Amino acid sequence: MHLAIIGAGLAGLSAARALSASHRVTLIEKAENPAGRMATHETEFGGFDDGVQFFSASSEEFKREITQWKKEAWIDAWQARIVRLVNGRALTPARSAVRYVARPGMGALCANLAQGLPLATAQTVTGLQTWGNAKWLLAVQADTVAIPAHAGPFDAVILAMPPEQAAPLLHDVAPQLAAQAASVHLAPCFTLELAFAQALDLGYDGAFIEQSRLAFIAHDNSKPGHRPGERWVAHAALAWSQEHLQDDLPRVRDKLLKAFHEATGSQVQPVYAQALRWPFAQAVQPMAGDCLWDANLRIGLCGDWFAAGLEGEGRVENAWLSGRRLAQQIMQSMPQD
Template identity: 35%
Template sequence: MTLHIAIIGAGMAGITAARTLTQAGHQVHVFEKSHAAGGRMSTRDSAFGSFDHGTQYFTVRDARFSLALQTVPGTTDICRPWSANAVRVLDPLGHVFEAARPSKEAHFVASPGMNALVRHWAQPLGQALHFQNQVQRLERNAKGQWTVHSLNTKSGKDVLEKHSGYDRVLLAMPSVQAEQLLRNSGSAVTKTHFIDAMADVQVAPCWTLMLAFPNASQPDLPHLGPQWNAARSTHHRVAWLARESSKPKRGKIERWTVQASATWSQEHLEDDAPRVQAKLLRAFSELTGIRAEPSHAEVHLWRYAQTLTPLGVSYQYHAGTGLGTCGDWHLGHRVEDAFVSGLELALAVCQSAHRL
């Protein structure tokens, strides 16, 4: 039986589910509030080069994820290994932090930016992708079919739309947003046990700082700051630093991405961007010894960045209502967690269709 399926969210989980269901012969529409696929595997462009201001890299442990990376046409041309020099550093102010240790586990990045992998996998979906289309609520009729009510912002104006006739609706979005969408959709939806299960999921925010130092790329100054390319920090403000220009196919201009700690990000969640930028820039200087004024600096807030307490199962699905949820927060916070969640939800939907 061919199903008509709406998927809300075009990150790794949503695109994986969409591809799997499309390959199984089902008709899929993907709704995404942003202008392109990627989710937290995002890349921010600037006049000085790009920044992976969300996910920094990914690892591969699941055989199915490995197979997809090896067999989806063009993927091996996009994904490149990336390693960081390993050192232990004590900065002058006494903040101890340790650069990313070498590991037998390979670390990969997508090129020219982390968003390239999800966007490449989304390409075959073509007209099934509805970008700049934020879903507001869901509605189920007496026959059990779903209508998706969305806000289309593509034209620069807010246009309310209704997309009807779906047999299944899969939420591939952060747990907080998925819960809110279910609550906005009326009693027929909020009765689902999904909401109770999601109450225990904890996801932390993250402020991210992006810096560019083009003067460091001059012949007489080939390298700026420390001799390592990535570090996990114990500084109360900063959890992670990475030299973007050390990644494959990223350009030579010296660029850094600095990600704040979960605790500090939560404490400063509602701060204005200039204040956050100043505080993180100060911490960056303390940790790296780089005192030069950046030619480019900006911050971005990820409200739902890193899973602290996952759901504990790879997906949720209720065949009776046709609702399902997927995303990395079901299992953890890794790219592969999102892939596995989207894949296993799609396979569960396919199995339920065969039983109809």
Template identity: 55%
Template sequence: MHIAVVGAGLAGLTVARQLQSQGHAVTVYEKSMGVSGRMSTRHTELGGFDHGAQYFTASSDRFKKEVADWKKFGWVVPWTTKLATLDAGTSKAAGKSSTRYVPVPGMSALGKQLAHGLDVRCEQQVTALEAHGKQWLLSIRSSEVPVAATAGPFDAVILAIPADQAEPLLSVVPAFAKQAKQARLSPCWTLMLGFQTSLELPYDGAWINNSRLGWIAHDDAKPLHRAGERWVCHATAAWSLEHLEDDDERVKEKLTKAFHEATGSWIQPIHAVVHRWRYAQAEKPVDADSLWNARQKIGVCGDWFAAGLEGAGRVENAFLSALALAKSIFE
């Protein structure tokens, strides 16, 4: 079959590789400039900022096996680090229960490795699906072309994008659209700070209580990352939702102040940039591995599926969901 995969995050790349290995012709469409989705790295003169997913863990046997292969290839390494919980100026050690992994030299590196050998079309946003007999046509919008284009026909279409973005495309399968609507993803404002000198904080990552921020991480403390003093700060879902439409400068000011208050360090940054993730974490994961309509040949996968795990929004969810969908198609 000739299959279109919409989305080049971990789920999209995983399902595309699985399908291609089974002899299908696969084309991946990605609206952003590069692959990796929320496993992204922002590159600057100071070095990279992993401003989306910070790390990942592995709990299922299948994912542990995959991670072992990635380690063997040198794509990922364990992140053994000092983590803490911050609350009203006090710091308490935390986070020793699970092995945490990071791709090197940045989170986006894993997606780039997985994209090798795939036909990935970046900066091409799929805006609609249209039935064409027993096949599908895709409406494509690109910043390089002023008018919408049509791609296809494809024998099957896979959506590997956030639920909120998948829902309008799934109007062709109302039952799937309904499930996507129930899995709404909460937003996250991210602040990236660079400093000229070390802050000399006694931890490399911290969960923060009673703050606008929920998490901060010393990015250059990760293995094989460029030296420097770079911190990634994630606002809480509640604060991000309340301030979703605020302008960048206001968000930067508020979150920088929260960082100073949480860490007790008042050294001023030489670099401060914010990024808004509109769809960061599933509020209510779909209690399934993935969705596949064998008659219409349309499927959905992503980290907003439970995929047999507790919770959602993790790298492991994305991988297991994509694997399950590929298996459904093979059957």
């Protein structure tokens, strides 16, 4: 059986690695590299983890996977001092689970997981259509090719992408799945990358910020295995991001830089500052369950927008568990090659 997996973020890669032992898989990713919201943006000042800053584990299944990643030297524990900033005052929050980061940036973890898997990048799937006897063709558009092409046929299709992107693809071919996907909303988020010519010496490596346009800041180069240099990544509050979603990025950059100075008390000006927009950043209220799978249509959905038995907002563990459990359902319902 040949399966197409649309999206090479952690959920898609988790499903692909589980399925590849018994089925043929082809990953199709619209970005130039696998990673999704675990991407690392490389600049002349070093890499910036623009999306996921760290991850932890609560399920035994994910803890076992993390143990393997550590053996591969793909990840390390981040011994960071994380505080809460309230009106510029640093308060140490309650101790949390061990925080892990990838070396030399979060995107490297997905690059390692993608090794050995058939992966087509910089290709956007624009449509699904049936072909022959219970097969699927994908309409694919690439920037380098003026005319849309088709990929397939495939015996099954997995959509490992935000629900707002999955629902339109499913509207005509799987309306029930489309309606389920459309019931979930991912909040947007702006990210601010900052590089400085000198150390800020703030006394902490990360901070959750209250009463600010910003929600979290991280000292990127404090993470093990990351390139030296004074780099900070700031995430805007979700509500502020939603309110200013249509603002131009230079305006967002200036507003968030001002918020960074106000929150940290540092007035040192950066030598580099850039804002970027994540239109679909976080599932504030994940969908109950692990994934969606229609065995008759042979279409499935997975991602961090599924609860996967965890409490709280969608995060890295949700994505990995969702992809793995969708793969398990597929292997139970589809014959092996």
